[in-house]
Amino acid sequence: MMSDDRVVNALSFDIEDWFHMVEIPAVADPARWDDLPSLVVEQTRWIVEAIGAASTRATFFILGWVADRHPHLAKMIAAAGHEVATHSYWHRKVYELTPESFRDDLKRSIDVLSDQTGRRIRGFRAPSFSITPGTEWAFDVMHDLGIEYDASLFPASRGHGGYPCAPGPHSFTAAPSGRAMPELPMSVMRLGPAGLCFSGGGYLRLLPLWAIRRGFAQFNAAGRPVVIYLHPRDFAPDCPRVPMPLTRRFKCYVGLRSTRGKLEALLRSYRFDACESVLGLDGAATAGAVA
Numbered sequence: 001m002m003s004d005d006r007v008v009n010a011l012s013f014d015i016e017d018w019f020h021m022v023e024i025p026a027v028a029d030p031a032r033w034d035d036l037p038s039l040v041v042e043q044t045r046w047i048v049e050a051i052g053a054a055s056t057r058a059t060f061f062i063l064g065w066v067a068d069r070h071p072h073l074a075k076m077i078a079a080a081g082h083e084v085a086t087h088s089y090w091h092r093k094v095y096e097l098t099p100e101s102f103r104d105d106l107k108r109s110i111d112v113l114s115d116q117t118g119r120r121i122r123g124f125r126a127p128s129f130s131i132t133p134g135t136e137w138a139f140d141v142m143h144d145l146g147i148e149y150d151a152s153l154f155p156a157s158r159g160h161g162g163y164p165c166a167p168g169p170h171s172f173t174a175a176p177s178g179r180a181m182p183e184l185p186m187s188v189m190r191l192g193p194a195g196l197c198f199s200g201g202g203y204l205r206l207l208p209l210w211a212i213r214r215g216f217a218q219f220n221a222a223g224r225p226v227v228i229y230l231h232p233r234d235f236a237p238d239c240p241r242v243p244m245p246l247t248r249r250f251k252c253y254v255g256l257r258s259t260r261g262k263l264e265a266l267l268r269s270y271r272f273d274a275c276e277s278v279l280g281l282d283g284a285a286t287a288g289a290v291a
């Protein structure tokens with residue numbers, strides 16, 4: 001299938017370990033994380049090599065906790081020319097936090113990532129797309145901490161979030177202070193009256209490549225970028241198994257072996273860049289380097 005090469009799509013990775021999956025009681029306690037086997041460094045290294053081979057830039061939304069445990073990871077990603085952004089520190093859902101605890105968590109993640117890379121951290125993606133109606137205050141916290149764009153909104157209802165909004169990049173203006181924030185929402189394709197996510201996580205692993213291409217065609221025909229989001233664990237066929245309900249297990253583990261091939265096929269077919277570039281924030285990126 002021919003691609004529409006006028007549109008530059010957004011390539012992003014949420015850098016967390018397999019045990020940061022939400023609502024898996026067996027691994028929910030952060031006190032246990034240090035003792036669990038880790039796959040984040042090995043799989044992230046593969047991701048960086050694969051997208052480097054395709055001469056593509058991407059955004060890595062890194063969990064502050066992961067950056068602290070693996071102090072060379074963010075630096076390696078930045079040195080390869082990619083954008084380092086934050087995925088929070090503890091991977092807590094925003095709608096379960098207060099503005100104060102969200103601020104503490106976000107600031108801690110920004111501090112560790114900017115210290116390690118020497119760059120200003122401009123982008124944020126909430127764990128599990130957990131900015132929901134009623135948590136618009138999160139945007140004011142982001143403004144106060146110097147965040148320049150958000151990639152947390154998921155314009156369809158889902159298990160852990162969902163926020164009704166425009167389907168493509170837009171300006172989020174519903175913060176209590178009224179300050180506007182560039183927003184890059186997750187891609188949800190229209191399928192009759194329903195919406196279907198096709199370009200990230202379990203959805204990308206579950207769907208056949210032709211269905212994913214259909215989503216790209218729909219978005220790019222409207223001049224709209226697709227946002228890809230994947231995790232290191234999405235590429236790990238040997239991802240540790242933990243007890244969880246059967247439906248959840250299916251969504252977590254199916255398709256792990258084919259994800260690499262799908263990503264490589266998409267990299268060959270479509271144009272991609274980092275989120276900051278897709279949002280047109282490039283100019284300030286250079287100026288944003290911490291002296």
Ligand SMILES: [Zn+2]
Nearest residue numbers: 014016127128
């Ligand atoms: Zn996450």
